[in-house]
Amino acid sequence: MVQSQIDHSVTQEAQQKVVQPSIASPEVSAQPNPTVVSEILEMIRWKRVMQVFFDGVLAFLSFAGAFLIRFDGHLNSHFFHQLLIFAPAIVSLRLLSNWGFGTYRRLWRYTGLTEVMELGCSVLTVTTILTIARALGFMSVEGSQLSYGIIAIDAGLCFLLLCASRVLRRLQTEHNQRRHWRQPVRKRALVVGAGDAGQMVLRELAQRADLGVDVVGMVDDDPMKLKKRIGSITVFGTTKELRN
Structure with a gap:
């Protein structure tokens, strides 16, 4: 069961990561320095x-x-x-x-x-x-x-x-x-979807240590993927179980 393996805080952080992957600061000037x-x-x-x-x-x-x-x-x-x-x-x-x-x-x-x-x-x-x-x-x-x-x-x-x-x-x-980007406090996240897009997200997060995100698991609605592993990450359950 997903609830027994992943706590509620992980779920909230995962949802935040999915909804807001990156937000550019409006204060940064769009004009590059010619030099x-x-x-x-x-x-x-x-x-x-x-x-x-x-x-x-x-x-x-x-x-x-x-x-x-x-x-x-x-x-x-x-x-x-x-x-x-x-x-x-x-x-x-x-x-x-x-x-x-x-x-x-x-x-x-x-x-x-x-x-x-x-x-x-x-x-x-x-x-x-x-x-x-x-x-x-x-x-x-x-x-x-x-x-x-x-x-x-x-x-x-x-x-x-x-x-x-x-x-x-x-x-x-x-x-x-x-x-360089080793941080004492890192955010844990779930990746929704264990298909091609999910694998791309895993690769990107693995290469971007500066984001401070540790993927603790994946969820997918395909029953054939449950309990399977993509690299070192396990598909724990479905999105329905995640909402519950």
């Missing part, structure tokens, strides 16, 4: 430059790692020369593809499934181009073609490194928010 705006834009430009540079480093590391894995860590002068010849072109292709798929218009601290799919499409596009070029004989150095195995290994490593860099950035941001 502040220019500083923010400049900061965004530098962040994008650093993102491109960091991705370039990761693309080179993945390509070099593919050679080391393919040849068990032993590179003779011929394959080392092959690595140095192809690396600039492949790194440039990776960066251009990322740019084309819009990955540098994304904020890394909000990385999700959409960003991962964009990275996957970017990596797959470059890998397809390299495979076609290899099949047509354009990936040859001193009469030796670039191995298909290296192309495949490079694709896997590059995808993993690019995704990992963004996921780590998101985890770091969430950790800093929780540490």
